Amino acid sequence: MRQLVLFQTGNMQFALDRNCIKDIRPIPETLTQAQGRIQQHTIEIDGRLLLLIDLAAASSQDTAPAHPSNGKIIVATGSPPLALLADKVNPAIDASADQMDELPLVFAGTAKACFPKVLRLEEQVALVLDASALAEFETSAASAADRPTRQKQVTRNLETSLVADGVQLNVSAQRIDTLAIEAIIEEKLQKIISLRVKEAVVQILRRHTG
Amino acid sequence: MSHKKSIHKRSMLVENSDMQNNQTNGHVFVFPARTPVVDSKRIFYLFSVRQVAEVLNRVSVQPVPYAPHYAEGVTQWRGRVLPVLSLEHFLGIAVSDDQMHLRSIVVRSIAKNSVDMFHEVYTVFKVCAAIRQIDLPLTCEPVSVPDWITNAAVLSGVYELEQHLFLVINMEAILNARNIGE
Numbered sequence: 061m062r063q064l065v066l067f068q069t070g071n072m073q074f075a076l077d078r079n080c081i082k083d084i085r086p087i088p089e090t091l092t093q094a095q096g097r098i099q100q101h102t103i104e105i106d107g108r109l110l111l112l113i114d115l116a117a118a119s120s121q122d123t124a125p126a127h128p129s130n131g132k133i134i135v136a137t138g139s140p141p142l143a144l145l146a147d148k149v150n151p152a153i154d155a156s157a158d159q160m161d162e163l164p165l166v167f168a169g170t171a172k173a174c175f176p177k178v179l180r181l182e183e184q185v186a187l188v189l190d191a192s193a194l195a196e197f198e199t200s201a202a203s204a205a206d207r208p209t210r211q212k213q214v215t216r217n218l219e220t221s222l223v224a225d226g227v228q229l230n231v232s233a234q235r236i237d238t239l240a241i242e243a244i245i246e247e248k249l250q251k252i253i254s255l256r257v258k259e260a261v262v263q264i265l266r267r268h269t270g
Numbered sequence: 271m272s273h274k275k276s277i278h279k280r281s282m283l284v285e286n287s288d289m290q291n292n293q294t295n296g297h298v299f300v301f302p303a304r305t306p307v308v309d310s311k312r313i314f315y316l317f318s319v320r321q322v323a324e325v326l327n328r329v330s331v332q333p334v335p336y337a338p339h340y341a342e343g344v345t346q347w348r349g350r351v352l353p354v355l356s357l358e359h360f361l362g363i364a365v366s367d368d369q370m371h372l373r374s375i376v377v378r379s380i381a382k383n384s385v386d387m388f389h390e391v392y393t394v395f396k397v398c399a400a401i402r403q404i405d406l407p408l409t410c411e412p413v414s415v416p417d418w419i420t421n422a423a424v425l426s427g428v429y430e431l432e433q434h435l436f437l438v439i440n441m442e443a444i445l446n447a448r449n450i451g452e
Contacts, residue, residue, distance in 0.1 A: 071333065072332060072333055072335075073332060115335045118335035118336060119333040119334065119335040119336075119337070161350070161351040162351075163334070163344070163351075164344065164351065164352065164353040165445075166338070166341060166353045166355065166393075166444075166445070166447055167334055167337050167338075167341060167344075167353065168338075169336070169338075170336040171334050171335065171336040171337045171338075171341075174335070174336060175334060175335075178332075178344055178351040180346055180349070180351065183330060183346075184330045184332060184346065185332045185344055185345065185346050185351060186332070187332065187334060187344075197336075
């Protein structure tokens with residue numbers, strides 16, 4: 061028997077092992093006033109910045125509106141720890157192994173890793189959440205989302221150094237990725253080379269023409 | 271449907287064994303797709319009677335976060351947890367079912383498990399409510415897969431009859447979608 065806490069977010073129902081729950085606390089007012097749902101926030105809990113995940117926003121099938129004012133935040137243990145938004149948290153239930161099925165194989169990858177089991181209830185089902193797998197995935201997703209910002213910074217540094225070299229850049233940094241950085245470097249080098257060649261030609265011409 | 275009357279004109283070409291089995295059984299199910307008319311043709315999915323385990327009026331679907339785009343979620347049926355999949359998303363055609371009455375069909379197929387044993391697997395698809403049972407043989411022409419279908423691998427065949435296009439679904443490709451999807 062496993063003790064599972066059932067919680068609802070949007071139109072979806074999830075089950076989380078009671079041993080994986082560190083704390084359940086009220087939802088901050090800023091989130092209940094938000095217009096729509098956002099998949100990933102950050103929240104400071106006990107002096108530590110945690111990812112706060114809204115699973116309803118992670119599903120394209122779920123079109124539930126905003127969080128209710130009596131919503132909760134579930135702080136899950138794990139490495140790294142994670143916070144989950146819940147519109148409603150129900151009391152824990154005892155669930156036996158024969159009440160649980162594997163998530164069908166068509167749900168491969170992240171879905172299967174984060175929700176390996178499905179709990180059969182009377183008329184519906186709840187996805188059994190692996191909080192550690194979800195934390196791992198969302199943390200790597202957050203790092204990936206942060207990458208363009210870092211690349212932008214690299215480009216800004218590059219621009220500064222090249223402008224200091226006396227060459228003006230005219231690059232739109234709307235979407236900076238590795239290829240764009242390579243393109244910028246190539247463009248800059250071509251400009252520098254052509255400028256140096258021009259200067260050299262002018263000097264030679266001056267020398268010969270006086 | 272008008273084509274029900276014109277059964278004996280010419281035999282339908284069949285490509286998969288399920289269809290051949292059901293020629294002996296004598297009929298197939300035809301399910302309208304959840305999509306508007308494409309190229310002035312109404313789209314239908316064609317399944318053998320043996321493939322269709324049940325037609326359900328309403329199912330409670332639990333969406334699954336991070337699922338592939340063609341997976342609408344999971345549901346419970348006769349004590350089993352089944353995937354609810356969208357054939358329209360598999361095929362890359364638009365879904366427009368706001369004004370449509372829908373049904374869910376439970377489709378039975380055979381698959382190999384991890385120890386190479388054959389077993390029955392069930393999948394749920396949402397379709398329009400105007401379901402028909404058609405006697406075989408059916409008079410229609412096999413045609414090539416239209417350009418607007420982006421994933422031809424999930425089809426075993428396409429047949430045309432007047433303003434109707436019948437798509438025969440390759441369930442093996444659907445069940446192995448985890449290898450080709452995402």
